[in-house]
Amino acid sequence: MTKLPLPALARALARHMGRGWTAAPDRDWPNTVWELCLRDGRRIGLQLDTGRLLAEGRLPDAPDDVTPHTSSIDSGSIRMSAAKTPTQLAADITRRLMPTLDAAHAEWHNRVAVMREQEAQRTAAAEQLARVPGLSEPKRGRWLGGTETAYALSWKGPARAKRPDATPSARVWVDADTVGAHVRMELSGLTADQAESVLRALTDPALHPAPSDGRGSARAAAEPHDS
Known part of the structure; x- marks a missing residue:
């Protein structure tokens, strides 16, 4: 079993995940949950639980102008043995979690684009009638x-x-x-x-x-x- 505490394990995983990945404590549960993050908004929540590492895909935060519905988007989650090395864990995340997270991320962006287009149409129609x-x-x-x-x-x-x-x-x-x-x-x-x-x-x-x-x-x- 890895003897690394979660902060050190998260940083090690970020290095093994490849270019652009960073590690940071979770905003809501900084003592028990860490995140792996990419600048495009893809995130992975990490939590240790009785010899297992839970990795959970997370979507970007909602933008200021629209709030996409995300409850039906599966961003993926996997459990892995904490006995594995950071290299092995990163490989598991890449192989087992990232395809689901990548698809969820694309769907999230599509929904944001659709909502922005609808808002543009809604505003244009309201302004037309207001004249x-x-x-x-x-x-x-x-x-x-x-x-x-x-x-x-x-x-x-x-x-x-x-x-x-x-x-x-x-x-x-x-x-x-x-x-x-x-x-x-x-x-x-x-x-x-x-x-x-x-x-x-x-x-x-x-x-x-x-x-x-x-x-x-x-x-x-x-x-x-x-x-």
Whole structure:
């Protein structure tokens, strides 16, 4: 069994793993867990446990602008006999853990890229609608069943009478997913003429988007009520 304490073992493993690897104590459990790290964000958690060395693949920290869902990404983990030399342990990690960690790292980067593209589409659509006179500035807002990343806008027209249903108003939410930006609207207090204008716009074939190719075609849903 290796007689090296975990800090010394981690440093030895970093040397044997190859160029670019460094060793550092874990940020949360510095006394019992160390990490092997690469600058591109790949990390391996190390922990000694009753004669075994646990090596666990770790993904990069989430960037400031998006938070990818990572619970379904398998970054790998293996257990090895602590009786092996650092050279043998490094070879085991390279052969048994790194292929899984490399694939997980690529998937993580793909999800970050997708989320950034969706955010760009979401923001562009919200800014487009915000240019309509009278609409509020876009603010983050969540509708029932929607996401926290959605933008919310609103509009309220002049009241025709002292009743809530006699004041035309619109609530608008803008979000994006794998088929691109999409809009949800809730309309109330409309006159028949206003409702007709909305419905004619929705049913005009010239305004129908082309079928989605997965690269950002928009779709819209209007939900008139209380007209």
